[in-house]
Amino acid sequence: MTEELYDLQETETAIEALGVLTNSLPEPFVVLGGWAVYLTASESYKREHGTPYLGSRDVDVGFHIDPTISVNALRHSTFSKAIEVVRSAGYYPMGSSRYCKFIRKGTGEILTEEEARRVRIFDLFYLYLDMMVDHIHPKHYEVFDIKVLDEPILARIFDEGNGVTVNVSGNEVVIPPPHLLLASKLISIPKRQKDDKILKDACDIYAIIWHSPEKYDSILTAVQEEYPRECEEGLRAITDDVARNAARHLGIDVEQYLDMVRQLRK
Numbered sequence: 001m002t003e004e005l006y007d008l009q010e011t012e013t014a015i016e017a018l019g020v021l022t023n024s025l026p027e028p029f030v031v032l033g034g035w036a037v038y039l040t041a042s043e044s045y046k047r048e049h050g051t052p053y054l055g056s057r058d059v060d061v062g063f064h065i066d067p068t069i070s071v072n073a074l075r076h077s078t079f080s081k082a083i084e085v086v087r088s089a090g091y092y093p094m095g096s097s098r099y100c101k102f103i104r105k106g107t108g109e110i111l112t113e114e115e116a117r118r119v120r121i122f123d124l125f126y127l128y129l130d131m132m133v134d135h136i137h138p139k140h141y142e143v144f145d146i147k148v149l150d151e152p153i154l155a156r157i158f159d160e161g162n163g164v165t166v167n168v169s170g171n172e173v174v175i176p177p178p179h180l181l182l183a184s185k186l187i188s189i190p191k192r193q194k195d196d197k198i199l200k201d202a203c204d205i206y207a208i209i210w211h212s213p214e215k216y217d218s219i220l221t222a223v224q225e226e227y228p229r230e231c232e233e234g235l236r237a238i239t240d241d242v243a244r245n246a247a248r249h250l251g252i253d254v255e256q257y258l259d260m261v262r263q264l265r266k
Helices: 008-024 033-049 071-075 078-088 113-117 140-144 152-160 178-191 195-211 216-226 228-237 240-250 254-264
Strands: 030-032 058-063 098-104 124-133 164-168 171-175
Touching: 008 033, 008 058, 008 078, 008 124, 008 164, 008 171, 030 033, 030 152, 033 058, 033 164, 033 171, 033 178, 033 195, 058 078, 058 152, 071 140, 078 124, 078 140, 098 113, 152 178, 178 195, 178 216, 178 228, 195 216, 195 240, 195 254, 216 228, 216 254, 228 254, 240 254
Parallel strands: 030 171, 058 124
Antiparallel strands: 030 058, 098 124, 164 171
16 A cells, blocks of 8 residues: 655645646746656556545755846746746745745645744645746846856756656646656665655656566666766665665565565666
8 A cells, every 4th residue: 555755735736836827927937846756657656546646745846047048038038937927826935046925724825934834833734836947147246146057967857858848737848758757766865864755756766667667677788877976876775674665655565665666787
């Protein structure tokens, strides 16, 4: 039996928010992170387990930035327009290229930043939206007054045109191909500090390999050839305890989990 990793209200709110954003964000953009895994693996996972794949509490989207463009062009870039959309949709800036909505638990009421300050913290949850770029423009901070995360996987998608098109709420959106999505998870898992993030990455690694529409041996071959060091480091981060807990959330035996992820090692 599968076991949810996050509160269903939080994940359902996040996937609904993603659907709304796909209607308004300027193109081109790429959906990354946990929802990209969900959109990759959920159909196969549901056939096997009778339930959709694990959801995410965060929404991650990525944009292309040409680091050679002028400051004026940067001010009118897709990323700049996306920031305007996000802020007008009620997201508040919080940290490096992270935006947030404050939501009351139970009712789902969206609160302003001021209203949220008057609510007990355990009566709130936070819908985080992370906006990333493939390259950081040298004048980025001068234009936007916020830091930004660069995601090397994004550069490959924009440069090589190898994104996968999927449907979200009636809109066509682009996500990374399975081997690049897998590489992104192998890169992130050794850096994780929180147990839930490590477990989600561990679940995602298995799901991408086994539940992608693409054959798992071709995914493994591609990621081993292009990201051999990341395969080794990602696999080392999956301890026996992490593997047991990930298998429990996935609804599979730990031996089945380990048999699959150990194939990352040549």
